[in-house]
Amino acid sequence: MNAHSILDNPSEILTIDTTDMGQRISDTPGMLNSAISQYDKNDLFPSFKPRDIILGGMGGSAIAGNLVVDYLANDLNIPICVCRYPELPYTPTENTLVLINSFSGNTEETISMFHQARSTPCKTIVISNGGTLSHLAPKYGIPLVNMSIQGEPRTIVPYHLFLLIQILQPYTTGSNIDNDLLETIDVAKVYSKEFSISNPSAKNPSKRLAESIKNRLLCVYGGGLLSSLTLRWKTQINENGKSLCISDTIPELFHNTLETFQEFEKINKDIFVILLQQNQQPQWLRSRYTTIKQLLNRFDIKNVTITTNETSDLAQIIHMMMLCDFTSYYLGILKQANPSPNKVIDEAKKMMS
Known part of the structure; x- marks a missing residue:
């Protein structure tokens, strides 16, 4: 059975995800x-x-x-x-x-x-x-x-x-915090169905994204409201997807990371960059996303911009977090690795105890 069919076969997924993390x-x-x-x-x-x-x-x-x-x-x-x-x-x-x-x-x-x-x-x-x-x-x-x-x-x-x-x-x-909390639960219900195991890849952006990033070095960049979500993506890709991931924030990466975009870098062909972009950005932030995208394309670094259409700040955070959680989960499944246990982390803790 090839990797793509695994994500569209719930019973096959459960043979890998033996603790039913997908349901959680x-x-x-x-x-x-x-x-x-x-x-x-x-x-x-x-x-x-x-x-x-x-x-x-x-x-x-x-x-x-x-x-x-x-x-x-x-x-x-x-x-x-x-x-x-x-x-x-x-x-x-x-x-x-x-x-x-x-x-x-x-x-x-x-x-x-x-x-x-x-x-x-x-x-x-x-x-x-x-x-x-x-x-x-x-x-x-x-x-x-x-x-x-x-x-x-x-x-x-x-x-x-x-x-x-x-x-x-x-x-x-x-x-508006109380309203934000309640409205965000309704938003979460929508994405829970869209990203679910039962929803096939053709209609499921989290499954398609997992397919895109498998066997690549993932870099996740974002700024403004979504700054901390770059770290969430990194840690979930690490723990659920059992994969290396680099995260960075805007505008800080304009003072260091951008200099790594070079023609002579052989690793460019193995990199995949996700740009997390909030709804209704200030002009200073919008211009930086545009610049990063242009540079990535110039150096043939594969990339995708993910924008949320939610309006409230909390709904945007939950949307992007749920996409991250499902994508990293499916990445683990594609690697035939149970996403739940952290065997190396647990071993390291025992070594230090």
Whole structure:
């Protein structure tokens, strides 16, 4: 059976995807709905007005943090950063809000962040599904938001994103956030069907894209609202697709990456570039996409521009994330690799323990 027919044969897919990860990805609308219905909207710190926010986490938990920063960029008028290190980027004060994110609750770096935050006068919230952090938070009187969902940490990122939006909502100036959340669930339902395993390649852009990028070095570039999604694409291609992927952001890549577009580069024929482009871009960003496209074509580097037609920022993020999740999943299937287990990552953790 050739690779193309595998993607149009659900039963064949399930012989590779033995944990039914495809179904978990398809249930993104259900995840988003659960994130809303399960979250207690009572303000965790009713009278607190933070002057700065630190979002601590690793892997999918950190990416959820990056995405919420992108989404709330115009509605959160205080400094906010994402920390991916065992040490917090600075010493929090009594005016700092620290969100400790770990789906498993056992991530070494995130536990270290927790203890550092606890030793300062900052306000701390733990978001977890269990493990050590779910034990430590109540022990020290720190609010715990329980992630009542099953799946890989990377699979539940949409759920995690919706939780973070709701936790941070009291500190924003946004008035349409509740509507955005509900409308985005309807958007997710549309793409869940379009990208589903049962939808054939002829009607399924995620399957066709997976076919296009197999056996190529994938580079994903994007800017503006979709900046952090370039990293989401990289990590999903790595973990689900078991493939190397390079990500970069606009305008930063204009100061370094563009210089690698050279005629003498023999690797050009093996590269495939995805340009993630948001709806309604500012002029400065639009001109840079045009320039990149022209340069890629000049040097015969295969590329595709993916633009979302959704209007709300949150719907655009979820659309592009779902396309990423399904495409990376199908890439793993094309390689005859079960997308779910991360055997090399797990081995590395054991080697360091």
